[in-house]
Amino acid sequence: MRRPSPLPPPPVASRTPAQPAAPPRRSRERAEAAPAAAAPEDHAGTGVDEDAPAPVIPLAAPTPAAPGSSPADRPEAADPADAADVGFREVWKAAHARRKALRAEIRRFTARQRRRRMMWVGAAASVLLLALGTLGAAYSPLFAVEEITVTGAQQLDVAAVETALAGQLGTPLPLVDESEVKAELVAFPLIETYALEARPPHELVVRIVERTPIGLVETRAGYTLVDAAGVALSTSAEPSPGTPVLSITGGVDSDAFTAAGQVMRSLPEELRVQVTAVSATTPDDVTLSLGESNAQVVWGSAEESATKALVLARAMISRPPAGVISYDVSSPDAIVIR
Numbered sequence: 517m518r519r520p521s522p523l524p525p526p527p528v529a530s531r532t533p534a535q536p537a538a539p540p541r542r543s544r545e546r547a548e549a550a551p552a553a554a555a556p557e558d559h560a561g562t563g564v565d566e567d568a569p570a571p572v573i574p575l576a577a578p579t580p581a582a583p584g585s586s587p588a589d590r591p592e593a594a595d596p597a598d599a600a601d602v603g604f605r606e607v608w609k610a611a612h613a614r615r616k617a618l619r620a621e622i623r624r625f626t627a628r629q630r631r632r633r634m635m636w637v638g639a640a641a642s643v644l645l646l647a648l649g650t651l652g653a654a655y656s657p658l659f660a661v662e663e664i665t666v667t668g669a670q671q672l673d674v675a676a677v678e679t680a681l682a683g684q685l686g687t688p689l690p691l692v693d694e695s696e697v698k699a700e701l702v703a704f705p706l707i708e709t710y711a712l713e714a715r716p717p718h719e720l721v722v723r724i725v726e727r728t729p730i731g732l733v734e735t736r737a738g739y740t741l742v743d744a745a746g747v748a749l750s751t752s753a754e755p756s757p758g759t760p761v762l763s764i765t766g767g768v769d770s771d772a773f774t775a776a777g778q779v780m781r782s783l784p785e786e787l788r789v790q791v792t793a794v795s796a797t798t799p800d801d802v803t804l805s806l807g808e809s810n811a812q813v814v815w816g817s818a819e820e821s822a823t824k825a826l827v828l829a830r831a832m833i834s835r836p837p838a839g840v841i842s843y844d845v846s847s848p849d850a851i852v853i854r
Contacts, residue, residue, distance in 0.1 A: 659689045662718035669724050672706050680704075681722065689714040697722075705749045730780040731762040731794055742768060744777030760805075763795040775799035775818040782821035787829060790837075811837040816846030823848045 623630075664681050666674045680700040684692055694712060701707050706726045713721040727743040734740075738753040739761070746768030755761055760780075764773045776796045780788065793805040804813040813828060815821075824845040831843055835853050844852035 655688050659717050661720045665721045731760040744781050760791045761793050765797040771799045772796040778818040806837045809837045811840045812842040814844040
């Protein structure tokens, strides 16, 4: 009987670094021969060769351990019982601890920025509180008007002006209504301009610039005192002593009146008080009358009035009005005295 050909041996798995080394060949042959001796039965007809080596069954390679790790660090199979014991409370605690640690790190890295922000907020709050405190004090009764002082009045009755403005007493200085003050001062024609000045804590100062009267204009009601703009200041039945009478062709709305007003305003005080009358038919023939001698001053136009006034003052010193008929200063470079 022909002996069957032996089967090829199964492939041997490659050894891993952690797989134990294969036993020596002699020991392996001794182990293979042991089962053959223990079973002397005839295996004829089975198709198995007694002399064929026994197949070697490879073992599963163990999982290699990480270099430098200890046995305690090696992973072990998770226990299903332990996984079942981890509940929602433990997970929540772990997440809370993680968030807490993250917030602590954020606070540590943003400490300087937070300090700088707090400094700016503190400075802004201080300025705001100071402004609010100042405004609160200014608009409170602590700064109410208790005294009204009128300055600059020469012809006006100061007591009458203060009485007219008495409605502002008790009003905080920042709340003094200028429109109300203006409405009260309009009743005084002599006031040309005015200005209000607050003197904390309780004083309100009214600075007045009076109109300068230039003469009397005869009207149906009597003699009206007017200024250079033609504003009526007062009216009386008889001419006031020491105030010149104006004889202007065309009235206060004419160019002749405008020229006469400019001439009177350019005169120094020592000359203005000596003028008893002013006449003009056109803007170029303004004439003044001086004192009891009634000496005439031919002024001409209002141009170069300041120079003409200076020349006239010098001429009156050298030639007093008592012995002069007229002073012609219409051409200040060539004055004519008669």
